[in-house]
Amino acid sequence: MRIVGGQYKGRRILTCEGPGYRPATMKVRESIFSMLMARGVDFGSARVIDMFAGSGSLAIECLSRGTKTAWFVEKSNKAAGLIRRNLAELKVDKNVARVVCKDLFGVLSGRPDAPFDLVFIDPPYGKDLLVPALEKALENGWIADNALVLAEVESSVAAPSEGLIGEMELLTDREYGQTRILLWRN
Numbered sequence: 001m002r003i004v005g006g007q008y009k010g011r012r013i014l015t016c017e018g019p020g021y022r023p024a025t026m027k028v029r030e031s032i033f034s035m036l037m038a039r040g041v042d043f044g045s046a047r048v049i050d051m052f053a054g055s056g057s058l059a060i061e062c063l064s065r066g067t068k069t070a071w072f073v074e075k076s077n078k079a080a081g082l083i084r085r086n087l088a089e090l091k092v093d094k095n096v097a098r099v100v101c102k103d104l105f106g107v108l109s110g111r112p113d114a115p116f117d118l119v120f121i122d123p124p125y126g127k128d129l130l131v132p133a134l135e136k137a138l139e140n141g142w143i144a145d146n147a148l149v150l151a152e153v154e155s156s157v158a159a160p161s162e163g164l165i166g167e168m169e170l171l172t173d174r175e176y177g178q179t180r181i182l183l184w185r186n
Contacts, residue, residue: 007064110140116142121134130157154180
């Protein structure tokens, strides 16, 4: 997989293969970052968290665009190891990126040092974890006021009903083949 924009544009990153892994395609990542830039995201000042990170491609794309704080939460040792290896290959400063190899719900049970401005959530398909993860993140202060929250889910998953996940406003609901992208502002 290649990075689509920023200082690492064109560089390859390793991804996991096997059941449950489906890194965002180049087309989907290009669309995601077009949506974010159209909404004025300042990557240089954004605190980013990639929940259920998998390959970490979305937060790595943010780092390529100048993000100074990026967290990757991934419970699989194999996937977390690949994220660490990709960050090392790209020579990302260890003070900028943090890989947390733990279950997301355990992490979200605590409180962060500061909330995140840009949240990516890509839960495993068929597990119905989107709403519980967002509720826990909101409850414990992981999502900043005015933050953008982007979910990548299977196309059969409908956007959660208004009011189901706090005060978040649905900005975008798009399908790309078997993938649905949902974008909210908190």
